[in-house]
Each structure stands twice: as C-alpha cells, then as structure tokens.
Amino acid sequence: MTDGGRLLGAADIRRIAEEEGISPTKKFGQNFVIDPGTVRRIVREAGVGADDTVLEVGPGLGSLTLAILETGATLTAVEIDPPLARRLPTTVAEFMPQAADRLTVITSDALALTPDMLPRMDGRFTLVANLPYNVATPIVLTLLERFDGLDSFLVMVQKEVADRLAAGPGSKIYGTPSVKLAWYGTAERAGVIGRNVFWPAPNVDSALVRFSRYAEPRFAGADRAMTFSLIDAAFGQRRKTLHAALKRIVPAEAFTRAGIDATRRGETLTIDEFATLSRAVQEVQAS
Known part of the structure; x- marks a missing residue:
C-alpha cells in the first residue's frame, strides 16, 4: 500500500449518506460495503498495484474506491447516480487527499460507456467493482465487447450470478452468460462475501468472480x-x-x-x- 489515509467504516458511510441526503435505492441496485476488510480483500484478490489502471463501476459512497486508490493505482469511477458522483471526489479528498489526482469520476450508465468517454483507458486496464445485482452480466459482457484493453476483472456480484458466470458445460447453471464470457477469456469463482458487510444488508449472498482475457483471440474465422x-x-x-x-x-x-x-x-x-x-x-x- 502506497497511500496513507483511511477507509470508510459503517459510521462514515452513514454520515456521508446523511450529509448528502442519500438513501440506497433498489432502482440502481445500491448496497454499500461498510467493512474495510472486505474492500481490501477485493483489491487484493484483483491483484491491483501502483502501476495499474483501474475502472470501477458503481462506486457508490466510495468504500472500494478508497481501497483501490490505497494501492497507488490510477482509477476511473463510473457512477450512474448524479448525487453520488458529485460526492465521491469530496470523500476521497477527505479520507485520502494524496490520491485525489489519480481519480476521475464519470457520471454515466456503464452500459452507455464508449472508448471516447474514458480517455485514461486507452491501454490495458482492469475492472474492479461491486456491481449492481440486476445488471452485472450485461455490464461485464458490454464492456468486454467495447473495450479491447479490458484484460481482466474482479467483480462482486450476487452469488447465483457468480456461479453462472463461472459455470462449465453440462451443469444446470451453465447458460448464455457462461458461454459468452468464455468467448473473451476464462472466469472462476474467487470467494463468497457475507451479507453483513453491506448497508442495507441484501437478502442474498454475494461472491467474487475473477476473469482473465485471452492473450490472443481464440476463434479465428468465427463471427x-x-x-x-x-x-x-x-x-x-x-x-x-x-x-x-x-x-x-x-x-x-x-x-x-x-x-x-x-x-x-x-x-x-x-x-x-x-x-x-x-x-x-x-x-x-x-x-
């Protein structure tokens, strides 16, 4: 870890939300992580270091954002909810001021992202995110299609979604997400996350999925x-x-x-x- 500062705890999350008049919404699938150990674990599993360029989708109140910046990485955070997007730089300035110049915040739906919207992502980069449960699969498949430089990701999703993304042929949960993701690279489960690390606590368990894009396209001649x-x-x-x-x-x-x-x-x-x-x-x- 290259930066000082500190990460957000439960009291910090609730204070920031209260200051901004922010309430988690089902519309955007918002469940905020309130445990510093969990976000550090996600960043560790992602293997993020100081030389990395990272994309975060759905940063929310900034729990995972700070853990990514703590490594020294350069980060672009894409947030669909304007009040959250406006608040994020303030939170980073308060908790990790020396990392502020390595953060770019874009207010957008991740499904609408195009390469020209992410000028810092013109080379190789990784996605590290706590993805909204209801759109996690479309987000990863859309980003892989549009961004050739996205060569890996570590995402937290609903456990059942994680199982499907990493499933192999012949299993009951093997389906379109499993096969389409395999077009781009290899995916595996990388651990389970309990419900008690979120505010509000969801009624389902979460899990981590690790993905690596093939170094070379696998399917020459296939459209x-x-x-x-x-x-x-x-x-x-x-x-x-x-x-x-x-x-x-x-x-x-x-x-x-x-x-x-x-x-x-x-x-x-x-x-x-x-x-x-x-x-x-x-x-x-x-x-």
Whole structure:
C-alpha cells in the first residue's frame, strides 16, 4: 500500500449518506460495503498495484474506491447516480487527499460507456467493482465487447450470478452468460462475501468472480455476432436438441461440417464448439 489515509467504516458511510441526503435505492441496485476488510480483500484478490489502471463501476459512497486508490493505482469511477458522483471526489479528498489526482469520476450508465468517454483507458486496464445485482452480466459482457484493453476483472456480484458466470458445460447453471464470457477469456469463482458487510444488508449472498482475457483471440474465422445468436437460440429452448432449437438458422450440413451431433443439447457445447458451428454456418452460406 502506497497511500496513507483511511477507509470508510459503517459510521462514515452513514454520515456521508446523511450529509448528502442519500438513501440506497433498489432502482440502481445500491448496497454499500461498510467493512474495510472486505474492500481490501477485493483489491487484493484483483491483484491491483501502483502501476495499474483501474475502472470501477458503481462506486457508490466510495468504500472500494478508497481501497483501490490505497494501492497507488490510477482509477476511473463510473457512477450512474448524479448525487453520488458529485460526492465521491469530496470523500476521497477527505479520507485520502494524496490520491485525489489519480481519480476521475464519470457520471454515466456503464452500459452507455464508449472508448471516447474514458480517455485514461486507452491501454490495458482492469475492472474492479461491486456491481449492481440486476445488471452485472450485461455490464461485464458490454464492456468486454467495447473495450479491447479490458484484460481482466474482479467483480462482486450476487452469488447465483457468480456461479453462472463461472459455470462449465453440462451443469444446470451453465447458460448464455457462461458461454459468452468464455468467448473473451476464462472466469472462476474467487470467494463468497457475507451479507453483513453491506448497508442495507441484501437478502442474498454475494461472491467474487475473477476473469482473465485471452492473450490472443481464440476463434479465428468465427463471427462473434453469429456465434452469440447461436448461443441465444440454443439456450432459449434449453430442453430441445440443437437440431430443433437451431433449425431456422443452422443448415443440417453445417452440423456435419462442424463435427457436432445435432441431437445434443446446447448446454453440452463448449464455446469452442459454438464457434466451430458458427464458422460452419458461414461456410455453408458462402458455398
């Protein structure tokens, strides 16, 4: 840790919220972390150091923000709620003033972010965030699609979401999020977070997911949009065979070319197999 200052505790969180007239809202999925040990654990699991560039989505009142800045990293925080976005620099100036020049705050919906909105993120960067439960999966998939420089993330999400993101083929919870995330890289569970570290305490447990992007693109010749459309169709009718679920978009010849048994179900296919099938469809269409 390179910076002094201190992190937010429960009393700090409640004082700041009271000063600003801020109440956690379900609309934005706000549950604020009130335990310094938890945010330090998240940063440690993320492996953030002084040379890193970090993106945080949904900083809230700044608990995790301060723990990230404590490492010496450069941070861009994206907050959808204007009062919270306005308050964050003040909180950092109060609790960790020497880190203030390494913080940029952007008021935006994370799903609306584009590269031109994040001038500091033109190289490699990592995402470290306590993501709103209701939009966690769209956020990570959208950011991975739009930002080639996003090469890793460590996010806290609802435990069930974490399980799905890290699930493998054949399991009951393996689905579209699992396969689409595997297009970009590898994901794994990185621990469980109890409910008592939040204000207000959610009625579900949370968990950490660690992700690393492939060093090189894995699926040469496969179109991402086509592959994702196959994934959506296959899991949209999960109990049907591939032949039945994909009959409108996959010619029978494509299954043969891809070496994939059309009587299998989508939940048994790896991302490599979906990409292979996507290439086969393109080849049949081109012939």
